[in-house]
Amino acid sequence: MNEFLDPLLLSRWQFGLTTIYHFLFVPLTIGLVTTVAIFQTAWVRTGSLKYLQLTRFFGKIFLINFAMGVVTGIVQEFQFGMNWSDYSRFVGDVFGAPLALEGLLAFFLEATFIGLWIFGWDKLPKKLHLASIWAATVGSILSAYFIIAANSFMQNPVAFRINEEKGRAELTNIWELLTNKVALAAFPHTIFACFMVTAGLIIATAAWHLYRNQHLETMRPALKFGLWMMVGAGALTVLTGDQLGLAMVETQPMKMAAAEALYHTATGANASFSVFTLGTPDGVHELFSIRIPYLLSFLSTHTFDGTVEGINNLQEQYVQLYGPGDYSPTIWITYWSFRWMIGLGMSHVLIAVAGLWLTRRGRSPRWRWMWRVAVWAFPLSLGAMIVGWIFTEMGRQPWIVFGLLKTQDAVSPGVTGVEVLISLIAFTLIYGTLAVVEFKLIKKAIQKGPDDAPEEDPETGKLQHTATVY
Amino acid sequence: MDLPTLWFFIVGFLFVGYFVLDGFDFGVGMSLPFLSKDDTDRRVLINTIGPVWDLNETWVIVAGASLFAAFPEWYATLFSGFYLPLLLILLALILRGVSFEYRHQRPERVWKARFDRMIVVGSAVPAFLWGVAFANIVAGVPLDANHDYIGTFFGLLNPYALLGGLTTLLLFFTHGVVFVALKTDGEIRGRARRLAVRAGALTIVVAASFLVWTSVAFGTPASILLSAGAAVVLVGSFLANLRGRERLAFGLMAATIGLAVLSLFLALFPGVMPASNDPANSLTIVNASSSQYTLEIMSWVALIFLPLILAYQGWTYWIFRKRVTREQIPVEAAH
Numbered sequence: 001m002n003e004f005l006d007p008l009l010l011s012r013w014q015f016g017l018t019t020i021y022h023f024l025f026v027p028l029t030i031g032l033v034t035t036v037a038i039f040q041t042a043w044v045r046t047g048s049l050k051y052l053q054l055t056r057f058f059g060k061i062f063l064i065n066f067a068m069g070v071v072t073g074i075v076q077e078f079q080f081g082m083n084w085s086d087y088s089r090f091v092g093d094v095f096g097a098p099l100a101l102e103g104l105l106a107f108f109l110e111a112t113f114i115g116l117w118i119f120g121w122d123k124l125p126k127k128l129h130l131a132s133i134w135a136a137t138v139g140s141i142l143s144a145y146f147i148i149a150a151n152s153f154m155q156n157p158v159a160f161r162i163n164e165e166k167g168r169a170e171l172t173n174i175w176e177l178l179t180n181k182v183a184l185a186a187f188p189h190t191i192f193a194c195f196m197v198t199a200g201l202i203i204a205t206a207a208w209h210l211y212r213n214q215h216l217e218t219m220r221p222a223l224k225f226g227l228w229m230m231v232g233a234g235a236l237t238v239l240t241g242d243q244l245g246l247a248m249v250e251t252q253p254m255k256m257a258a259a260e261a262l263y264h265t266a267t268g269a270n271a272s273f274s275v276f277t278l279g280t281p282d283g284v285h286e287l288f289s290i291r292i293p294y295l296l297s298f299l300s301t302h303t304f305d306g307t308v309e310g311i312n313n314l315q316e317q318y319v320q321l322y323g324p325g326d327y328s329p330t331i332w333i334t335y336w337s338f339r340w341m342i343g344l345g346m347s348h349v350l351i352a353v354a355g356l357w358l359t360r361r362g363r364s365p366r367w368r369w370m371w372r373v374a375v376w377a378f379p380l381s382l383g384a385m386i387v388g389w390i391f392t393e394m395g396r397q398p399w400i401v402f403g404l405l406k407t408q409d410a411v412s413p414g415v416t417g418v419e420v421l422i423s424l425i426a427f428t429l430i431y432g433t434l435a436v437v438e439f440k441l442i443k444k445a446i447q448k449g450p451d452d453a454p455e456e457d458p459e460t461g462k463l464q465h466t467a468t469v470y
Numbered sequence: 471m472d473l474p475t476l477w478f479f480i481v482g483f484l485f486v487g488y489f490v491l492d493g494f495d496f497g498v499g500m501s502l503p504f505l506s507k508d509d510t511d512r513r514v515l516i517n518t519i520g521p522v523w524d525l526n527e528t529w530v531i532v533a534g535a536s537l538f539a540a541f542p543e544w545y546a547t548l549f550s551g552f553y554l555p556l557l558l559i560l561l562a563l564i565l566r567g568v569s570f571e572y573r574h575q576r577p578e579r580v581w582k583a584r585f586d587r588m589i590v591v592g593s594a595v596p597a598f599l600w601g602v603a604f605a606n607i608v609a610g611v612p613l614d615a616n617h618d619y620i621g622t623f624f625g626l627l628n629p630y631a632l633l634g635g636l637t638t639l640l641l642f643f644t645h646g647v648v649f650v651a652l653k654t655d656g657e658i659r660g661r662a663r664r665l666a667v668r669a670g671a672l673t674i675v676v677a678a679s680f681l682v683w684t685s686v687a688f689g690t691p692a693s694i695l696l697s698a699g700a701a702v703v704l705v706g707s708f709l710a711n712l713r714g715r716e717r718l719a720f721g722l723m724a725a726t727i728g729l730a731v732l733s734l735f736l737a738l739f740p741g742v743m744p745a746s747n748d749p750a751n752s753l754t755i756v757n758a759s760s761s762q763y764t765l766e767i768m769s770w771v772a773l774i775f776l777p778l779i780l781a782y783q784g785w786t787y788w789i790f791r792k793r794v795t796r797e798q799i800p801v802e803a804a805h
Contacts, residue, residue, distance in 0.1 A: 063571065064571060064575070066571075067567055067568050067570070067571035067572075068568060070524060070527070070567060071563060071564040071567035071568060072564070073531070074527075074530070074531055074560060074563060074564075075560050075564070077531055077534050077535060077538075078534065078549060078556055078560060080538065080545075080549075081534075081538065081545045081546050081548065081549025081550060082549045082550055082553050082556055082557070083550070085546035085547070085549065085550035085618065086546070088538065088542055088545055088546040088549075089542055089543055089546045089617075091542075092538055092539065092542020092543070092545060092546065092760065093539075093542060093760040093761050093764050094764075095538075096535065096538035096539030096540070096542055096545070096760065096764075097539050097764055097767060097768060099535040099538055099539060100532070100535040100536045100538065100539035100540075100768060100771075101771060102535065103528070103531050103532035103534075103535040103536070104532060104536075104771060104772065104775045104776070104779065105771070105775060107528050107531055107532065108525065108528055108532065108779045108783070109782075111524045111525040111527075111528040112525045112528075112782055112783055112786050113782075114524065115520075115521040115522055115524055115525055115786060116521065116786055116789065118520075118521065119520060119521035119790065120521075120789065123789055123790070124789065163761070168542070170760075170761040170763070170764070171760075171761065171763055171764045171767070172763065174767045412546075412550035412553075412618070413616065413618050414550050414551060414614075414618035414619050414620065415550050415553050419553050419554060419623075422554070422557070423553070423554075423557045426557065426561060430561060430564060430565070434564075434568060437568075437572065438568075441572065441575050444575075467798070467800075468520075469513065469517050469520070469574075469798065469799055469800065470513060470516045470517050470520045470570060470571075470573070470574050
């Protein structure tokens with residue numbers, strides 16, 4: 001019985017579930033606010049009403065999604081103290097700063113100007129209204145930067161010293177903290193991945209309507225926009241992912257070794273990348289695999305004769321450094337999440353490339369099933385995002401802050417297993433129910449398609465019937 | 471003023487901002503069954519806070535993050551110690567937030583009624599529990615040498631804390647109703663004014679007893695002075711409302727909440743989390759705060775950005791200054 005009431009295990013499950021759930025909404029918030037700002041800019045500059053329709057259409061989907069992102073985000077901030085109080089005591093001096101900066105510089109900006117944008121259609125001059133959505137965009141993207149800088153401290157702690165007397169880490173240089181090399185690579189990687197998810201949604205939406213031969217005026221440009229966004233963001237995600245990989249090899253070699261399930265240090269051709277492996281569940285014995293020689297060496301060092309350290313060798317080093325213990329993450333999780341991230345990521349970029357070819361110069365795909373494939377761009381991209389984060393966070397284990405604090409030493413000592421079980425069940429039930437409602441509402445808004453463009457009042461030039469009311 | 475003291479008051483200011491602003495959101499949410507006769511009325515009520523509830527709620531995120539950055543020990547003890555009350559607050563805020571967005575997505579009466587109930591509950595629960603939490607902070611709770619809470623959930627529901635919860639519940643309720651009187655027109659405005667009188671009278675009695683209890687048991691000269699000030703402006707708000715001075719009544723209500731919260735912070739100072747079992751285990755601004763460097767950085771950011779934040783938020787309120795009327799609510803089209 002007691003093993004089910006282990007506060008550590010339950011708190012980890014809760015943090016994992018609530019974070020993944022929160023991050024279903026974040027990429028769409030970031031990507032859609034940017035998309036809406038771009039469409040609205042296109043409308044203000046060209047006066048073309050189809051862009052206004054697209055602004056309001058994706059704006060509506062954005063809003064349904066945004067509310068969930070906000071309310072699940074508060075849970076994230078509270079959980080550090082609620083479930084991980086020893087972590088908070090240990091790193092608060094360092095880790096708290098970017099969170100406070102995020103609140104002061106980003107969240108206020110985002111929340112205020114999104115309110116202005118939603119309800120300001122009939123109250124603000126056109127350009128000021130446009131500026132509001134851009135201010136909200138800046139707020140969203142800035143918030144991503146600060147939270148990733150905070151997360152990067154957990155991956156690669158920098159800019160701190162240990163205060164023995166107080167038993168905690170203390171910040172020594174804020175600039176160094178915010179320019180952590182992991183943050184500089186992880187931030188663009190995450191942002192472009194967010195754009196990929198959003199592009200997936202746009203492609204899926206446009207394909208759904210074009211398959212039914214409706215809303216052609218708006219959905220054709222939307223498809224084009226989504227396809228280019230996917231290809232562009234996809235390429236940039238790959239490039240920044242490569243940079244992040246290099247930073248990871250340097251700062252957390254164990255994570256790279258675990259990503260490849262590489263037990264023994266390998267050099268050159270032996271440092272191969274396995275596309276697929278069948279092995280015993282513990283990963284020690286390999287039964288069958290498809291391998292690309294040199295690729296792991298290249299990914300890790302950008303040379304073909306590089307050396308990639310293996311799990312066993314790193315384990316020995318870490319025992320020397322940190323004392324006895326198991327310093328490798330759960331290998332099957334890191335191995336497969338890494339592959340699924342790349343595989344799913346490439347799959348929807350391929351869909352987008354094929355889409356661009358098939359729709360070149362106003363053509364339409366010959367086979368109608370292709371539209372159905374295009375709809376998959378959205379779930380696939382969301383899946384890639386999720387497994388990417390699972391890889392990042394699970395690959396850091398057993399550390400909560402790499403090399404400084406283990407996850408098992410971070411949990412709140414005063415919170416009982418029963419309390420965490422109660423909260424885990426409560427979150428699961430509420431989040432599960434809301435997921436169903438949310439999915440149905442977004443689906444309904446998508447399937448309804450864009451409304452007709454609002455007309456301008458001939459005398460004042462103001463748009464009519466645009467006032468938003470709850 | 472040294473930096474931990476400065477940050478004690480910045481955190482206090484952020485919580486004042488949160489309670490003054492989200493306080494009337496809670497009040498409006500709780501007032502739905504009392505002030506509405508039909509769906510249009512309910513939509514009028516919700517639209518009085520439509521453009522601003524989200525930014526008001528953001529104040530608690532910023533207050534929490536500032537607590538984390540400036541007083542990690544306080545944040546860790548408070549959030550892990552008050553685990554279940556905070557869980558309830560989180561769940562309530564989730565339900566309230568999505569309900570604003572979801573209720574108008576479908577026309578069915580059952581659908582709307584469900585989310586209306588969630589708005590009421592989702593507003594009442596935090597309005598009550600924030601008072602319980604702050605009363606417990608002021609009164610002190612049992613802490614061990616690591617500053618971890620060693621009491622139980624029911625230990626937090628002591629008489630003083632429950633009175634604190636009732637006080638914030640009623641303060642926010644009246645605050646919200648006064649806000650509705652200021653922000654609507656027609657019948658609903660009249661209803662809000664009348665309700666504000668009855669609710670205000672009850673609030674005066676409850677809030678006064680809580681402030682007296684706080685002053686007698688935990689008061690310092692400064693906190694007692696502010697408590698007295700809070701009581702005076704609360705009565706002032708009541709009188710202003712009787713005379714139909716809506717703006718003044720609302721302003722004084724905001725001042726009441728601000729002064730009351732500040733008086734709690736002053737009763738606490740320089741402690742932040744007193745231990746009721748052993749004073750040696752107490753957290754104060756000295757042993758709970760971050761390092762000098764972190765506080766310096768944070769101070770620069772706060773001093774530069776807080777005025778800016780207040781400016782653009784004030785401007786937002788100015789943009790949405792007009793009263794919301796039934797005529798502005800479009801007839802329900804088939805969604």
